[in-house]
Amino acid sequence: MDDLLLNQFLLLGAVLFCIGVYGVIARKNTVLVLMSIELILNSVNINLIAFGAMWGDIAASVFALFVIAVAAAEVGVGLAIVLLIYRNRRTVDLDDLAQLRG
């Protein structure tokens, strides 16, 4: 894979990452925040696969697979928490969830 093609994958990853970060910081809906986290993770995956392809290293693909598995688990737990929060408080707005304020 030549450098030009790599750059494009990296740019895609960066764009996805920035969208994800924006989503995490700016969105009020918890579900959307979770989705944004997925975006960040997947941008990382793209970077991993791209560099893996560049170096011809299978380990990168393995890492990516692990990240996907962990992301799946994370989103499962995260959605369960969101569901419970919604049941208790009838809202999933992150601005209302500031009980840990010091």
Add this chain to the structure above:
Amino acid sequence: MLENAWIIPLIPAASFFLILFFGKRLPRKGSEIGIAAVAIAFVLALVVNVQWFQRVDDAEHGAHATETHDEGGADEHGLGVAGLADGEQAAALPSTDQLAAAAPAPAAEDEGHSAFEVEPVHRSWTWWSSGGTEFTAGMLLDGPGVLMLFVVTLISLLVHVYSTDYVHGDRRYTHYFAFLSLFTASMLGFVISESTLQMLTMWELVGLCSFALIGHWWEEKPNSDAALKAFLTNRVGDMGLIIGVIILFFAADQSFDILTINQMAIGGDIDHLLLLVASCSLLAAVMSKSGQFILHTWLPDAMAGPTPVSALIHAATMVVAGIFMIGRLYGVFFQGLSIGTSNVNLLAVIGGVTVVGGAGLAFVQTDIKKVLAYSTVSQLGYMAMALGVGAWTAAFFHLFTHAMFKAGLFLGSGSVAHSVHSFDMVKDMGGMRRFMPKTYATFLICTGALIGIFPLAGFWSKDEILAGASQLGGDGGYKAFLVVGIIGAFMTAAYMTRCIYLTFFGEPRGAAADPHHPPHESGPRILVPLYILAGLAVVTGFTNLPNTGVLEFVPDSLALRFEHFYEPKGSYFPSVLETFHHPTFSIGIALVSTLIGLLGIGLAYAWYWKGLGPQGITQRSRLAKAGHTLLVEKYYFDHLYTNIIAGGVKGPIARAANWTNQHVIDAVVNLAGRATVGVGRWVYDRIDQGVIDKVVLGSGAAAEGSGQGLRQIQTGRVQQYAALLFIGAAVLAAVFIIVI
């Protein structure tokens, strides 16, 4: 046994600890241990005596065997034959040997030289060593040591038995027996001392036991006062003992060994002046321990202790420690005081003054024990006087007989007092011979022995002292002390007759006349010791029968046995000197002293029984009254000591001590206090408040401030956290990019 006699003191010493630890739990409260221990010690002492007699006889026979062998064997020159002949002679001719030995012996002894030497049994162990000097303890056993082993264990055994009745039911019964044991042990250790240092140690132990036993009933103030007085008076003399021991240590080339010291003193290896100073220092110790004027004042007060203790300690054994010490170091005294050549010396003067002074005080006492106490003082004076005039054997002979009859007298007085619960002859006694005939009989015999009635013990021993005073010494001899001794004998007879009259004759008075509790004879545990002592008071005098003059008929094998067995024979005893002599029996002196004694009895009899003489003169004549007061006030010695010396010294010392206290010690204390307060203030202000508290408060404030600052970012908003996270990551990334 002779080699191992050192275990004799260890038996009562062990008994002391056993009684202390286990006595109270035993059925007889510990007395059985004490009696058993002393009985064993007594039996061993008897064995030691018998073996010692054999040793003396062997030495004598050996000396004569070599003499005869030298005469006969000089021509033979055949070694094998000579050896055979020697053996034959020794085996076949013991009887002729004895005859030959006996004949020249008195002649040789008259010259003042023993015909043979008896090696003392000497064992020593290193106690500790310092700077190359070895300090030893051990055993030196010769005539006087063996004698004292016998006397101490015998009297102690009798006193133990007597005490089981006399102090029966006492609140400190166990303690009493423990200290009797310790006393016996230390006295036995004293008499076998081989070094002056061991002597000093045991001397102090004896003093300690005396203190404990005098103050046995310390709940009453006079008793504890008497104990203190005895202890402190003895301290005065002990200083003399320590100084004397130190002087002798350096004079005898750094040796504490008694044999060495004596040998050097006799051999003329020590400067005469040194010996004189050492003798005088040691005399101070003798004056305190043996109740010689002017340190005798504690002895009568010591009668505050239980009567058996008075008998054991203050009559028969402990008080003769001083006499024994002179006898033990006789080489030093003999040379230091020039006893053999002078007409007067310090020791004899002290003894002479004590004889008369003590006897005088005995006249005005109402307490029966005090009469006996002053009598003891007076008799100890006789012993000191005998040593002072050079009559060593007479002194120890008198010590021996006196131990028997004085212990008998004390125990007898205790028996009477036990019955009427009082010691006051004038108030609570009188006519006791009807109630206590057995005690009366023994008391009478012992009194006879003390006065010196023929043929009781005191007659022989006192007479030997008087003979010594008249025959020994340099030009003219010690004639003055002969007079003193005879006056003493007269006074002894008179005051003892008075004592007997007040106690046993006349009408019962006070407690003795109480119709509800008539006096009764004492039990067997009191009477048996009295019988034994009275018996000994009769027979002990015959142990040193003279066989010269009118007594020539006495066979040689019986004569002068005491001198033969108990007088040391060797280079460590002054008998090797030209100036040392033995007195011989003089019928004239014996008659005079007996007549004087009878005169004393007669006068006292006339005065008390018949009411003759100037009765009541102390009320009428000013002079007689003054004399009486002088005696009652004990020559004002107690006033001198307590009021003038102690009182005179006490005030200035107290004032000086007060001044020192107020101005020196208090100033130091105050200064220290103020300094401490100042330092404390400064520390509080500067260090505590300024540093430590600041640090503590500052750390608190810092924690609070940082907490307050940090809580601002703890908003609880997850998205802010996330933003910070990303910003941090971005910053880190930027740093990495810039740096790398």
